[in-house]
Amino acid sequence: MALGVVVVIAVLCAIWVLRGGADAEPLPGQPLRTLAKAKGLEIGTAVRGDHAKRNRAYRQTIAAQFSTVTPENEMKWEQIEPERGEFEFGPADDIVDRAREAKQKIRGHTLVWHFQLPGWVRELGPRELEAAMRTHIAEVVGHFKGDVGVWDVVNEPVSDRGGLRPSVFARRLGEDFIALAFRLAHRADPDAKLYLNEIGAEGINAKSDRLYEIVSRLKRDGVPIDGVGFQFHANLDGLPDDHVANLQRFAALGLDIAITEADVGVPLPPDGQKLDHQAQIYEQIVRGCLTVTCRSLTFWGFTDSRSWISETQPGMGAATLLTDKLAPKPAFGAVQRALGG
Numbered sequence: 001m002a003l004g005v006v007v008v009i010a011v012l013c014a015i016w017v018l019r020g021g022a023d024a025e026p027l028p029g030q031p032l033r034t035l036a037k038a039k040g041l042e043i044g045t046a047v048r049g050d051h052a053k054r055n056r057a058y059r060q061t062i063a064a065q066f067s068t069v070t071p072e073n074e075m076k077w078e079q080i081e082p083e084r085g086e087f088e089f090g091p092a093d094d095i096v097d098r099a100r101e102a103k104q105k106i107r108g109h110t111l112v113w114h115f116q117l118p119g120w121v122r123e124l125g126p127r128e129l130e131a132a133m134r135t136h137i138a139e140v141v142g143h144f145k146g147d148v149g150v151w152d153v154v155n156e157p158v159s160d161r162g163g164l165r166p167s168v169f170a171r172r173l174g175e176d177f178i179a180l181a182f183r184l185a186h187r188a189d190p191d192a193k194l195y196l197n198e199i200g201a202e203g204i205n206a207k208s209d210r211l212y213e214i215v216s217r218l219k220r221d222g223v224p225i226d227g228v229g230f231q232f233h234a235n236l237d238g239l240p241d242d243h244v245a246n247l248q249r250f251a252a253l254g255l256d257i258a259i260t261e262a263d264v265g266v267p268l269p270p271d272g273q274k275l276d277h278q279a280q281i282y283e284q285i286v287r288g289c290l291t292v293t294c295r296s297l298t299f300w301g302f303t304d305s306r307s308w309i310s311e312t313q314p315g316m317g318a319a320t321l322l323t324d325k326l327a328p329k330p331a332f333g334a335v336q337r338a339l340g341g
């Protein structure tokens with residue numbers, strides 16, 4: 001008898017684990033995607049495919065709350081073409097499949113970036129690097145054609161001082177690598193919306209001024225660029241006072257604007273006052289987005305249990321809308337209110 005009970009319990013536990021654990025507790029109020037849709041806005045999050053595969057509540061929350069998803073790492077060069085000519089689309093395909101089931105759009109992130117590059121790319125000379133870009137972009141954009149409607153074609157090309165970041169692309173090919181990447185992406189999927197994505201360019205500063213010069217020239221030269229992504233990795237220092245004016249000057253070039261990686265890092269340990277302050281900053285991000293009529297607003301993760309901030313910035317964390325147990329923080333309600341909820 002006892003052995004039978006133990007076996008039954010063991011089987012039930014195994015089923016529980018295979019299902020990915022408990023269901024998500026429903027979050028209060030209207031889903032963010034419903035509220036955002038009423039404002040003509042896509043609202044999304046970065047997703048981690050490995051965690052989504054294992055965790056039912058994580059998957060359910062993504063599907064319920066967001067209308068667009070960005071694979072956090074699965075489409076980066078290091079992960080998707082680790083060896084030259086060898087493409088690993090599986091992890092990204094899983095995210096695309098789940099997004100399709102949840103009727104979500106997908107932001108492809110990212111085709112050309114100086115970070116998380118496989119070692120074999122860094123060693124290439126100019127001609128070989130251009131050839132590698134041609135193959136990489138054609139294969140990746142071609143593979144996801146029809147599923148990925150927006151691409152971060154080039155990520156973070158500008159240095160903090162307003163120079164061209166000395167990536168292998170800039171060193172080998174000069175600033176023209178940017179136009180080349182956009183032209184290759186457009187050739188691979190003429191229907192995709194093509195963005196240049198930048199960190200730390202939210203306010204008017206040396207970096208955003210250089211970014212403005214670059215995208216102005218791309219537009220002048222007829223390069224197929226559709227939009228600019230501003231990442232909005234913030235903390236309790238708040239947003240630059242001129243962030244709306246900055247986004248508006250890019251919009252005035254006839255470019256779409258997206259907030260692509262919003263999070264608000266908090267000095268640990270979090271307390272009520274810090275989380276209320278965080279909520280105010282999230283509310284400012286949403287209101288700024290609505291003021292400049294962003295195409296989309298994406299959070300860089302939505303649960304404190306999966307955030308690059310706590311993983312890479314000692315002493316910082318609690319950067320997202322939900323606790324590590326997927327419970328709403330003040331920031332979640334602030335975003336709902338800013339969206340009219």
Ligand code: G3I
Pocket residue numbers: 072073076115116155199231261307308
């Ligand atoms: O997948 C490997 C795993 O096999 C290995 O065991 C583990 C050991 O360290 O590393 C895993 O890869 C990590 C990857 O995240 C997936 O978790 C990398 O080391 C780690 O560097 C990588 O960090 C990502 C970071 O970009 C660097 O690519 C963060 O999750 C991601 O949030 C962050 O996102 C970037 C955007 O793409 C661009 N804008 C800035 C933003 C924050 O840095």
